[in-house]
Each structure stands twice: as structure tokens, then as C-alpha cells.
Amino acid sequence: MAQPIAEFEYDGIRILGYSQAGEETYFALPELNIGFDFGRAPRELLAVDHIFLSHGHMDHAAGMAYYFSQRMFIDNAPGTLYLPAGLEDPFRRLLGLWGEIDGNLPHANIVVAEPGRDIALRRDLTIRPFAVRHPFRKRDGGVIGALGYAAIETRQKLIDEYHGLPGPDLVKLKKAGTAITRPVEIPLVAYTGDTAPGEWQELDYVRKARVLLLECTFLDEDHIDRARAGYHLHIKDLRRIVPKLENERILLTHISRRTLMSEIRAILARELGEEYSSGRVSAFMDHRPKRRRRAPAQSDAREG
């Protein structure tokens, strides 16, 4: 049976998904109609129209062809993939090969995303790609830079000088063509993909996103070299980074699959203290529905 997925909800922001390093990572945000990475393209992801791919590693990208093929069965709308520059061509070739094998070439919208160049999905929702530090090398030697993404809501806010004016006066001003509101950006969710520490930490729309999906692959003291070599974050990095972040909730993703959830909790409590015990920081995969326990005596032993 498939592993249960995690389901996180905070103040109307709902994130379904699964994330373990080297195995599978994807997130579906049904209310925003977006997904981050494909994983193996499970059902939750097939329902969203826009997928934002962080990079080409298999644990994030494997489900690409399956996503587009299933989308055609579901409602005949192909869906759109946004990806880092340099990946468009190999992904199109991969789809073409699947077309040869399967007999049907799935329709696919594929758009190259550039750091800092906004993608408007709705009048009130923009996706802003940003550069992260997880360079990955193709076999031909080319290096492709990975991307993170922030989902930003735009709200219209009354301009200060019109505060306190009676409603009818505001209507009159508006009818006369006066701009009485200005757009205000509210970063809802930011996703770092895989990354080492880098300049992305300084971006306001990442630091202040209401919810941050933050990679933290390595928790083991001895694995700092492995984190550096693979351009990943280590829990020791988070001790420095997290206090500077203003996110209301921080969900740690991509944690090594070798660590049991009970160990993860103990390490996060030890390394992050109040940040963890207050609930601001948690492991994304700890938001899975709790297993039914067979005997109360065993309850705390193994929940991984």
C-alpha cells in the first residue's frame, strides 16, 4: 500500500504531499491550483493545473510524462509545467520518446521560468521564481541552476489618505477615476526545492512568506560534508537561518529517509528548541495522519 501522504493546513493554506530525500518530493496546493515538483505524479497532483519544477533530479521530476498523460484522460486539459532554463528540450524529447513507446504523445504546455520574472496565474495570484543553490549537472556537462518558487497573493488596500472617508465619497472618487487603492503583496507559500545556504535567504518574499517549505536533508552531526557536497541544508545551517526568517510556519522537507520520525522530532527539539516546541517549525512528513495504534504500550516506540 502506498505510504500515507502528509496533509498540512494553516489558516486556509493547504498543502498535500510527500517528501523524502532521494525517494520522492512533491506538493499539491489545491486551493491555489498549483503544485511544486512532480515526485512520481500521484493523484493529488493530477488535479492541479500548474506544476512548478525546482530541478531535474529524479526524485522531483520522475512523474512528468505520467502527469501529462493522465491529465488527458481526466479532463483533456494538458496542464502547464514551469521549469528551469535548460530543461525544456530534454523534457520535450522525453515526452516524444513516451509518444513512441505508448502510441500517444501527451499534450504538454512547457514554460521556462526565470528567477525574478513573475508568472501571473490569476489577477490576485502570482508565482515568483527565485534562484537557489543546487546546481546540477547534465551528462553533457551543462550545469543547470535550480529554482525555488513563491506564491504571492495581491490584495487591493485603501490608500492611507482615504482612510476614514465615508463609503459614498469613496465610490464617487472611484467613479471619477481616482485610484483609491494600491496593490499589496502577501507571499503565501515559498518553496526552496533542494538548496544549500545562499542569497535566497535574504529575499523578503521568501523570509516573510506565511508558510515556508524549507529543505533540510541532513540531521546527523556527521553529515555536514555530505550536505555541502550535494548542495543541501544541514540542521546546523537551520540553527543560523531559522531565527532570521519571519515565516509563520516553516515545514522541513526532503529529510533523509534513514531517520525515523521519532528521531527527527528529538533532533529538531534539541537543535531548534523553542522554534520547534512552539510549532513554528515542524517536519512536513510529521503532518501525516497518525497510524492506528495496535497496543497502547507500543505507542511511542515507532511511528516512522
Ligand SMILES: [Zn+2]
Ligand atoms: Zn532531491
Ligand SMILES: [Zn+2]
Ligand atoms: Zn536535488
